[in-house]
Amino acid sequence: xxxxxxxxxGTMLGAAFIAAPxxxxxxxxxxxxxxxxxxxxxxxxxxxLTSLKDSVAKDKVTTEKKLADLPKxxxxxxxxxxxxxxxxxxxxxxxxIHMDYGTWVHKDNYTTDATDGFQLRRAFxxxxxTVYKDWGFEFTGNFAGDRxxxxxxxxxNITYNGVKNTQVIMGVFQPKFTLDDSTSSNDIAFMERSPxxxxxxxxxxxxxxxGVGISNKGDNYFVAGYVTGNATGTTGAIDDMVNLxxxxxxxxxxxxxxxxGIGVSGVYQVTxxxxxRTSATxxxxxxxxxxxxxxxxxxxxxxxxxxxxxxxxxGQWAYGADLGANFKxxxxxxxxxxxxxxxxxxxxxxxxxxSFQDPEFDGYYVSAGYILTGERRTYKPGEWxxxxxxxxxxxxxxxxxxxxxxxxxxxxxxxAGGVAGNGTGEEKxxxxxxxxxxNNAIRFMLNYVNTTVDRPxxxxxxxxxxxxxxxxxx
Numbered sequence: 310x311x312x313x314x315x316x317x318x319g320t321m322l323g324a325a326f327i328a329a330p331x332x333x334x335x336x337x338x339x340x341x342x343x344x345x346x347x348x349x350x351x352x353x354x355x356x357x358l359t360s361l362k363d364s365v366a367k368d369k370v371t372t373e374k375k376l377a378d379l380p381k382x383x384x385x386x387x388x389x390x391x392x393x394x395x396x397x398x399x400x401x402x403x404x405x406i407h408m409d410y411g412t413w414v415h416k417d418n419y420t421t422d423a424t425d426g427f428q429l430r431r432a433f434x435x436x437x438x439t440v441y442k443d444w445g446f447e448f449t450g451n452f453a454g455d456r457x458x459x460x461x462x463x464x465x466n467i468t469y470n471g472v473k474n475t476q477v478i479m480g481v482f483q484p485k486f487t488l489d490d491s492t493s494s495n496d497i498a499f500m501e502r503s504p505x506x507x508x509x510x511x512x513x514x515x516x517x518x519x520g521v522g523i524s525n526k527g528d529n530y531f532v533a534g535y536v537t538g539n540a541t542g543t544t545g546a547i548d549d550m551v552n553l554x555x556x557x558x559x560x561x562x563x564x565x566x567x568x569x570g571i572g573v574s575g576v577y578q579v580t581x582x583x584x585x586r587t588s589a590t591x592x593x594x595x596x597x598x599x600x601x602x603x604x605x606x607x608x609x610x611x612x613x614x615x616x617x618x619x620x621x622x623x624g625q626w627a628y629g630a631d632l633g634a635n636f637k638x639x640x641x642x643x644x645x646x647x648x649x650x651x652x653x654x655x656x657x658x659x660x661x662x663x664s665f666q667d668p669e670f671d672g673y674y675v676s677a678g679y680i681l682t683g684e685r686r687t688y689k690p691g692e693w694x695x696x697x698x699x700x701x702x703x704x705x706x707x708x709x710x711x712x713x714x715x716x717x718x719x720x721x722x723x724x725a726g727g728v729a730g731n732g733t734g735e736e737k738x739x740x741x742x743x744x745x746x747x748n749n750a751i752r753f754m755l756n757y758v759n760t761t762v763d764r765p766x767x768x769x770x771x772x773x774x775x776x777x778x779x780x781x782x783x
Contacts, residue, residue, distance in 0.1 A: 386749050387783035400438035403449065404783055405495060407431040411606030411776030417761070418770045424607030429453045430778070431494060433463055443471035447482075451517070454542075462541045463517055479521045484535045485691065486514040486554050487574045488631035488644055489674075495782045496695030498678050498686070499742050500756045503717040504600040505672030509627040509646045511600075513552025513576045517541045522554075529560040529570075531691035539582065547583035547592060552576055558691030562634070568688040569634035574646075578624035591657040596622045596650045598670060598721060602760035603738045604776050613762045613770060614736045616721050616728045619665045621653040633688045638680040640688070645673035649726070668726025672719035681710040684746075701748035709746040715739070722765050734762040734769075754778040 381392045390401040407430040413423040435449025444467060451463040466480030485491045489506040501507075520537030535554040543549075558572035585593040599615030629646030649669030656663055678686060680696060687694045700706020717738040722729050739759040746752050754777065761771040 395442075396439075397442040398438070398440055400436060402783075403433065403435050403437055404781070405431055405433035406779075406781045407453075407494070408779045409500065409604075409606055409776055411604055411774055413611070413772055413774045415771070415773035417772070418768045419613075419772055421611075423611045423772060423774075426607035428606045430500075430605060435464065437464075439470075443469060445470055445476075461517060474527055475523065475525045477521075477523050481517060481519055481541055482522075483516040484514045484518060484520065484522055484537060484554050484556075485524060485531070485533050486510055486535075486556050486576070487629075487646075488558075488572055488633055488642060488691065488693075490514060491556070491692040493695065495752075495780065496686075496693060498676065498693075498711070498713040498744065499603075499715060499740050500754050500776055500778050501601075501603055501605060503644070503674035503676075503715065504603065504736065504738060505646055505674055505717060505719050506644065507600045508598050508672070508719065509574075509576070509629065509648055512625045512627055512648070513537050513550070513554050513578060515540060519549075520552075526690065529563065529690060530558065531572075532557045543582075547585065548580070550578060550582040551580040552578050556691065558631075560688065560690045567634065567636040567685075570632075570688055570690055572631045572633075572691050573629070574631070575626075575628035577626045581622050581624050593620075593657075594622050595620055596625050598648065600719070602736065602772055602774075603717070603740050603758040604756065604774050606774070606776055611772070613760060613772065614719070614721050614734045615732050616668070616670070617730055617732055619650050619652065619668060619728065621656060621663055621665070623651040623653060625650045633693065635686055635688050638683050638685050639678070640686045640693075641675075641677040642693075643673065643675040645671070647671045649723075663727075665727040666725065668723040668728045670719070670721055670723060670728075672717070674715055674717035676713065676715035678711055678713035678742075681712065682708070684709045686711070696744070696746050697749055698746045703748070708748065709744075711742075711744040711746070713740075713742040713744065715742075724765070729765045731764065731767050734764045736760065736762045750781060750783050752778075752780040754780065 378394050383390045388401055388403065392399045409428045409430050412425040430453060431451065432453040433449050433451055435447060437447035439445050446467050447464045449464040450460055452460045454461055462481055464482055466478055466482045469477040487506050487510055489502045490510045517540045518537045519539060520535050522533060522535030524533035533556050537552045537554060538549045554576045556572065556574045558570055560568055560570035562569040581594040583592040584595050596619045597616055599612060601612050627646055627648035629644060631644040633642040647669060649667065651667055652663055652665045654663060655661060680686065684696050684699055686696050696709050696711060698709035702708045718735065720735040721733045722735060741757045743755045744752060756776050758774045761769065763769050
């Protein structure tokens with residue numbers, strides 16, 4: 310404290326000491342009127358303070374209401390989402406990238422060059438959401454064609470959700486058909502769905518399919534029906550195909566330990582796609598069944614079995630059943646299907662007998678998995694949910710780890726139906742997989758695939774491959 314400061318403080322203290330008796334005397338002599346006036350002033354101040362508190366409270370309520378009415382913007386899991394306060398409008402960006410690399414490590418009597426290399430399996434980017442509460446929409450492009458060199462509409466549809474548990478969908482979409490195909494490609498346990506599933510779904514389902522459908526889902530059931538046409542990107546067709554698809558599933562067991570259910574799926578092709586027109590009244594219709602041996606890598610061309618072209622079909626069909634169950638972090642699944650083509654007895658405009666007479670085939674798969682870190686792959690009515698790591702990498706954890714195995718077989722031989730050429734056969738496929746879920750957005754997959762083919766004529770063949778996938782989604 311400086312000298313000047315000390316002097317000033319002392320002066321003020323002395324003045325107060327001298328003035329105190331005079332103030333006391335003045336206060337003592339104050340009139341009652343003055344005291345009443347002072348009390349009124351204090352009361353007025355208290356009223357003003359109460360009014361100010363009420364005003365602040367009202368302003369707070371108004372501000373909170375304005376904030377509540379503003380659209381909510383989030384980025385949970387990396388997905389940008391905008392939602393109005395009344396939830397009538399909800400729009401989100403979506404993306405999916407699946408990048409694969411694989412190589413064929415063993416060949417058994419297979420002399421063709423099996424393609425190795427990278428494959429941009431999926432590259433989706435789109436937007437989906439809700440408008441006017443009861444209506445939904447999705448528009449998604451797939452930019453993965455030929456390693457990104459081409460694009461295709463993956464989804465372009467609207468849905469009506471105004472009836473409880475029911476959805477009507479119109480446009481381009483992926484029907485819920487078979488257990489394997491009803492599960493998102495982000496959540497399947499293996500890099501590729503089973504060959505039997507791909508064959509059956511290819512008749513009238515799969516993604517990028519034009520059509521209309523209706524589905525109803527409850528706590529323990531799912532039922533759906535669809536009318537579909539061609540997939541987007543189909544070229545060279547004269548008349549589009551028309552297909553009827555149906556699926557139903559029932560979950561007969563569900564508790565905190567796990568769940569189990571059964572399902573049935575079927576497709577019937579009412580009108581086959583016209584491949585060519587031979588005359589003003591005659592068209593050419595064909596079918597071919599086959600799939601790649603458990604992987605799509607490199608040039609995406611390697612295939613071991615196919616029925617070849619089945620001529621003059623009246624339609625294609627498939628039906629079968631599925632079973633799925635999980636108990637804690639263990640799960641098991643299987644599907645069996647019959648499929649084939651109905652053919653014309655005679656070639657168009659002739660008396661020549663068609664060499665194909667309603668050929669039919671079958672196939673199935675069984676698969677199982679165990680999640681080492683304790684998370685669950687849960688069965689829901691007609692589909693599987695994905696694995697969500699409890700302790701993601703970077704958040705005091707090392708993600709979720711899953712081991713999975715699958716055996717699949719497809720028999721593409723029907724001598725009575727006219728399909729028993731050198732390219733046909735019974736294909737058997739073993740797949741062993743390891744999945745690492747880094748977090749909810751990133752997953753790495755490692756698959757080893759062993760494929761053998763029993764030929765009806767000629768030498769049996771086999772191929773082994775190893776492949777790795779990098780997956781990103783939001």
